[in-house]
Amino acid sequence: MSLWKCEVCGYVAEGAEAPEKCPKCGVSADRFSLIDEATAEKIYRSDKTNDLHMQLIHLAMKLDGVACAGIEDNLDPGCVHVFELAKQYAWEIKQMAKAELAGHIAKGKY
Ligand SMILES: [Fe+2]
Incomplete structure (x- = not known):
């Protein structure tokens, strides 16, 4: 499972791909970036x-x-x-x- 960050509002989504639409601010998937593994580990920890x-x-x-x-x-x-x-x-x-x-x-x- 990967983590994706909305570059507009900072919302962090979990999934194999970025969400089609940010649940918080509504922007499209292309505004999400994949969070690297070390950062994702810090977030989960x-x-x-x-x-x-x-x-x-x-x-x-x-x-x-x-x-x-x-x-x-x-x-x-x-x-x-x-x-x-x-x-x-x-x-x-x-x-x-x-x-x-x-x-x-x-x-x-x-
Ligand atoms: Fe957002």
């Missing part, structure tokens, strides 16, 4: 890790929601402090995961 980073971002978003609910609940200063810390940690985790994804994409590992 990083796919799972990128998915894990996306799961981490999703969990951080859920943590932020819980933290905001706890801050709003405002039972006592000790509780609010814990929820404020949780909100900060959620932000940090989310931003670190995004930075990793951005780094992977910049290196062609997506």
Whole structure:
């Protein structure tokens, strides 16, 4: 199975040949280029890790929601402090995961 990259939008397609039409931007097959084997290997290798980073971002978003609910609940200063810390940690985790994804994409590992 080969990987093909749309030179217009960056979409990566999998198949024996380039798709007739880019599913993302609609350009024709002649606008796709074959991704070399070493780059394809990097893309496949990083796919799972990128998915894990996306799961981490999703969990951080859920943590932020819980933290905001706890801050709003405002039972006592000790509780609010814990929820404020949780909100900060959620932000940090989310931003670190995004930075990793951005780094992977910049290196062609997506
Ligand atoms: Fe495209």
